[in-house]
Amino acid sequence: MKTFLQFALFMLIAFVVILMAITLGEVGAWYFAWLIGTTMIVLIAAAGGMLLDAQDEQAARKAAAAARHD
Template sequence: MKTVLLFLLYMFMAVAVIVLAIMLGNAGAWYFAWLVGTTMIVLIGAVGGVLLDTQDRNAAHRGRR
């Protein structure tokens, strides 16, 4: 049953994407690039924060020795 529900969910998502692509026309590529770029900037910022936190934690740990 779970497989059928996942299939239906993915089918609905595919239909929604196709409908959006038809509605947006030539501007669809611009919106796609904007969405991917924004996502990448957020992910890179999050990774930078995690790396900085890890470096601070390692520096504090070394200072205790």
């Protein structure tokens, strides 16, 4: 259920963002938007990968701490 709500929320956000972009105008400076957008997509994807490593390390630390506790 939690996942479903999250899914619905994210889909809603996506649609609102798309709608906003649409109402901002059809004739935008799209070439410029491409440059910015591509840079952003590449950097966010890269950051996502690094975040995964950070999450792993955190999980490992937690597991190690729990093991010491026992």
